[in-house]
Amino acid sequence: MIELQQLDKTYLLGGKPLHALDQVDLSIEAGEYIAITGPSGSGKSTLLNMVGLLDRPDQGRYLLNGQATEQLTEEQRAALRRAHIGFIFQAFHLIPRLSCYENIELPLLLAERSRAERRQRVDRVLAQVGLAKQAGQRPNQLSGGQMQRVAIARAIVLQPALLLADEPTGNLDQKSGREVIELLEALNRDGMTLLLVTHDPTLSDRARRRLQMVDGRIVSDTTL
Amino acid sequence: MKLVDQLHFNLQLLRRHRLRTGLLLLSITVGVASVIMLTSLGEGARRYVEQEFSSLGNQLLIVLPGRTETTGGAPPIYGTTPRDLTIADAEALGQLPGISRFAPIIAGTGRVSYRSFARDVITIGTNADFFPVRRLSLSLGQGLPADAASLAAPVCVLGARLKRELFGNANPINQWLRIGDYRYRVVGVLAERGESLGLDMRDMAIIPLRSAEALFNSPGLFRVLLEMKPQVSQELIKDRVRQTIRRRHEGEDDVTLISQDSVLSAFNEILTTLTAAVAAIASISLIVAGVLIMNISLISVSQRRAEIGLLKALGASGAAVRQLFIGEALMLAAVGTLIGIAVGEAVVALALRLFPDFPLAAPWWAELAAALIAIGCGLLFSWYPANKAAGLDPVRAMRGEPR
Ligand SMILES: Nc1ncnc2c1ncn2[C@@H]1O[C@H](COP(=O)(O)OP(=O)(O)O)[C@@H](O)[C@H]1O
Ligand SMILES: [Mg+2]
Numbered sequence: 001m002i003e004l005q006q007l008d009k010t011y012l013l014g015g016k017p018l019h020a021l022d023q024v025d026l027s028i029e030a031g032e033y034i035a036i037t038g039p040s041g042s043g044k045s046t047l048l049n050m051v052g053l054l055d056r057p058d059q060g061r062y063l064l065n066g067q068a069t070e071q072l073t074e075e076q077r078a079a080l081r082r083a084h085i086g087f088i089f090q091a092f093h094l095i096p097r098l099s100c101y102e103n104i105e106l107p108l109l110l111a112e113r114s115r116a117e118r119r120q121r122v123d124r125v126l127a128q129v130g131l132a133k134q135a136g137q138r139p140n141q142l143s144g145g146q147m148q149r150v151a152i153a154r155a156i157v158l159q160p161a162l163l164l165a166d167e168p169t170g171n172l173d174q175k176s177g178r179e180v181i182e183l184l185e186a187l188n189r190d191g192m193t194l195l196l197v198t199h200d201p202t203l204s205d206r207a208r209r210r211l212q213m214v215d216g217r218i219v220s221d222t223t224l
Numbered sequence: 225m226k227l228v229d230q231l232h233f234n235l236q237l238l239r240r241h242r243l244r245t246g247l248l249l250l251s252i253t254v255g256v257a258s259v260i261m262l263t264s265l266g267e268g269a270r271r272y273v274e275q276e277f278s279s280l281g282n283q284l285l286i287v288l289p290g291r292t293e294t295t296g297g298a299p300p301i302y303g304t305t306p307r308d309l310t311i312a313d314a315e316a317l318g319q320l321p322g323i324s325r326f327a328p329i330i331a332g333t334g335r336v337s338y339r340s341f342a343r344d345v346i347t348i349g350t351n352a353d354f355f356p357v358r359r360l361s362l363s364l365g366q367g368l369p370a371d372a373a374s375l376a377a378p379v380c381v382l383g384a385r386l387k388r389e390l391f392g393n394a395n396p397i398n399q400w401l402r403i404g405d406y407r408y409r410v411v412g413v414l415a416e417r418g419e420s421l422g423l424d425m426r427d428m429a430i431i432p433l434r435s436a437e438a439l440f441n442s443p444g445l446f447r448v449l450l451e452m453k454p455q456v457s458q459e460l461i462k463d464r465v466r467q468t469i470r471r472r473h474e475g476e477d478d479v480t481l482i483s484q485d486s487v488l489s490a491f492n493e494i495l496t497t498l499t500a501a502v503a504a505i506a507s508i509s510l511i512v513a514g515v516l517i518m519n520i521s522l523i524s525v526s527q528r529r530a531e532i533g534l535l536k537a538l539g540a541s542g543a544a545v546r547q548l549f550i551g552e553a554l555m556l557a558a559v560g561t562l563i564g565i566a567v568g569e570a571v572v573a574l575a576l577r578l579f580p581d582f583p584l585a586a587p588w589w590a591e592l593a594a595a596l597i598a599i600g601c602g603l604l605f606s607w608y609p610a611n612k613a614a615g616l617d618p619v620r621a622m623r624g625e626p627r
Contacts, residue, residue: 049619054537075541082539093534093622097240107538109229154538 001161001193002028002051007060009046009216020046021057022216028195030161033188035204036197038213044197045166047213051195052085052164053077082111086155086192088165088184092147094139094154101126101135104154111158125153129183145176152183162193169200181206225544234552244524248517249560252598255510256564257571259594260586262506264572266499268584273491275583277484283324284357285458286482287317287448287465307478308444311373311433316472317448320464322456327354328373330436331446336429338390338401345386347403347429348446349436357451360425365397365412372432379435380408384416385426403429404439458483499587507597513560514601517553521609525549525616532613533621542614549610550603557602561595568594 009021020043028034036044049055050062053069062069064080072080094103101122108118126132129149139147148168155163165184169177181196181203188194198204212220225233238245289309311328318326327350334347351373355362363384369377380403387396387410396410408431417425437443452461466477525532532545568586576584 045619052537054618075543078536078539078541078544081537087537089622091622093530093537095531095534097236102236106535109225109233110535110538110540110544112226112229 001030001065002026003061003063004050005061005063007050007057007062009043009050009055009057019216021050024060024216024218026211026218026221028193030193031188031191032209033185033194033207034196034209034211035207036195036211036213037199037201037204042213043216044213046216048164048166048195048197051162052087053081054087082107082158084160084162086158086160086163088148088151088155088163088168090167090170092139092144092151092171094147094150096139099136099138100131100142100150100153103139103150104157107154107158121157122153125157128156129153143176144172145179148172148176148180149183152180152187156187156192160192162195163187164195166197167199168196169198169203177203225540225548230548230551231555234548234555237552238555244520245556248513248520248556249563251513251516252510252557252560252602253564253567255507255513256561256594256598257568258509259503259506259597260565260568260590261571262502263499263590263593264568264584264586266495266502267587267590268582270492270495270499271583271585273495274488277488277491283452283454284484285450285452285461285465287314287450287469288480288482289445289447289478291478291480307473307476309448309479310443310445311437313469313472314445314448315373316468317450317465320461320468322453322461322464323450324453325353325357325451327351327357327449328433329354329446329449330433330440330442330444332436332440332442334403334429334439336386336390336401336403338399341390343386343389345383345427345429347431347436347439349431349433349439351433353451354430354449357449360417361415362412363415364395365410367412368430368432369411372434374434375432376434376438377432378406378408379411379432381412381414381430382410383414383424383426383428385424386429387413403431406435406439408435458485503590503593507594510594510597510601513598514605517556517602518605518609521549521553521606522612524552525609525613528613529616529621530624532616533618536616536618537622545616546610546614549613550606553602553606553610554599557598561598564594564598565591 004024004026007021007024009019011018011020022043024047036047038044046055050057053064057070064084069077069080095106098106104122104125105118108121113121123132126135129152131146131149131153134142134146139150142150152168163184168180168184172180177200184194184196185206196203196207204210209221209223211218287309289307314326314328317323330349332347333344336343336345336347350368352368352370354360355367362381365381367381369375369379371377380401382390382396390396390401391399396413399410400407401410402408414425431439450461450465452458462481462483465481466479469479470477535545536542572584572586
């Protein structure tokens with residue numbers, strides 16, 4: 001499903017070049033559950049953003065479902081993101097003025113879906129993440145775990161094949177962190193490919209495949 | 225995003241920031257309303273002039289002594305006088321085919337006194353046809369006698385205000401008053417009517433032509449009014465008038481001819497230009513509103529960086545983000561325009577009730593122009609902030625990094 005070849009990304013940090021991704025090779029099959037660990041600054045988020053088409057590599061190839069992505073325009077990349085990729089962030093990134101329902105509806109608005117379809121899809125994912133009752137509430141009325149579940153609902157409302165979660169439990173207590181992980185794992189069991197960046201070894205141990213990153217390189221890649 | 229969804233999304237945003245929305249709407253409203261109000265002043269002036277002239281009737285031809293070399297522009301009230309226009313000249317002109325009525329006019333300032341009251345007023349000497357030619361009506365008594373052009377009868381007709389000042393509410397008919405060294409009997413009072421052609425008819429005394437000749441001791445005419453028959457071409461009549469004057473003035477047609485049509489079109493042109501200029505000045509306030517929109521949009525872009533990054537991560541293209549921001553400005557401009565038009569028209573309607581004599585009205589193009597300028601400013605000034613938003617790097621924007 002995903003094929004990264006010799007991916008390279010260098011940032012300029014205070015005038016000095018910084019190799020955020022260094023010759024990364026990675027291939028991911030549909031339906032996999034992968035945990036990415038590594039010290040802070042090792043390039044985990046950068047890798048996730050590359051896979052999510054939010055960032056462009058300096059060098060190397062990225063094939064998504066066999067399609068080369070390096071030459072695509074911003075418009076085409078946005079369309080691919082909409083169709084195939086769901087993002088979940090550590091900081092939730094919900095829009096505070098919108099209700100849960102409206103936050104979850106956003107990808108559907110961007111994809112220009114009809115009102116009826118939007119209602120049906122949002123209601124379904126709200127039930128799936130167990131927040132049907134909170135549909136009309138604003139994010140600031142929710143707990144952290146609930147907010148992250150809204151963010152997950154938003155990520156999956158268009159049923160993407162690939163779910164990218166960047167430290168989704170980083171801002172949560174243990175209990176709600178566990179609930180969020182269980183929710184993500186359930187989605188993975190239903191067939192979504194899951195890439196999970198985490199600091200927490202007890203979480204990464206649950207994944208079938210584990211990547212470890214150091215200084216922009218994948219230093220270990222183990223599958224149970 | 226679909227248009228309805230964009231509208232809804234932006235509406236929520238605008239409702240959420242009440243103060244910001246209110247201030248922006250206010251600035252656009254003020255701009256649009258001022259375009260409407262100022263142009264309606266200009267248009268009102270144009271209509272006022274038009275009204276004044278058409279109350280004279282469009283068959284009027286005014287002959288002034290002296291020749292003005294100006295073309296277009298305001299009518300020459302006093303020309304230089306190389307050769308007097310005489311009563312005999314006026315009579316000759318009155319006999320021309322195509323002229324139905326004529327009124328020669330002698331004008332001067334006379335001291336009018338009645339009992340202890342005395343005042344200098346413009347006194348004009350003319351004939352009986354002056355009243356129908358100028359479309360003047362009387363509120364009391366009658367006009368000048370039919371032989372006013374040949375007989376210096378001691379009678380006068382007073383303007384409405386002059387009558388009030390001299391007689392209050394008493395009946396002035398058959399009372400005697402003095403103008404200069406002569407005594408006149410009041411035979412009529414003009415109906416109340418405002419200024420006309422720069423002369424305030426309310427403050428005037430009208431006496432027979434021959435009486436004025438004696439009073440001012442001058443045979444020179446101030447002007448001659450000719451009423452043209454509607455069937456005859458005005459150009460033809462003007463030619464005949466010039467020929468007659470040339471014959472009588474040793475080959476020189478040293479008069480100026482003013483017809484209502486020519487004056488009116490000159491005035492129209494001036495006042496329409498003036499109205500457009502005033503509209504341009506008023507639209508500066510819309511440009512100020514536009515700058516305000518730009519300023520506030522830029523603030524909004526930097527405040528909403530995380531949101532913009534998120535929208536992009538969720539699959540919004542740069543074009544979609546740009547559309548959202550421009551759409552927000554356009555919504556403000558459209559709503560502000562509607563409120564501005566309503567406010568402007570309401571003020572105009574109110575002013576019209578307070579000053580019913582002045583025909584205030586926004587010209588047909590004012591609303592269109594105000595709307596176009598407001599929307600144009602919205603578009604122009606939101607372009608830069610919108611592009612800035614569209615160009616944000618989603619990863620950095622969501623991290624909350626500056627730039
Ligand atoms: N937009 C950027 N500009 C400059 N440096 C960046 C940018 N994004 C990431 N980096 C740098 O690249 C390195 C890898 O970052 P990141 O992928 O966020 O690491 P991780 O997620 O593993 O903590 C870090 O040193 C970070 O400072
Ligand atoms: Mg990170």
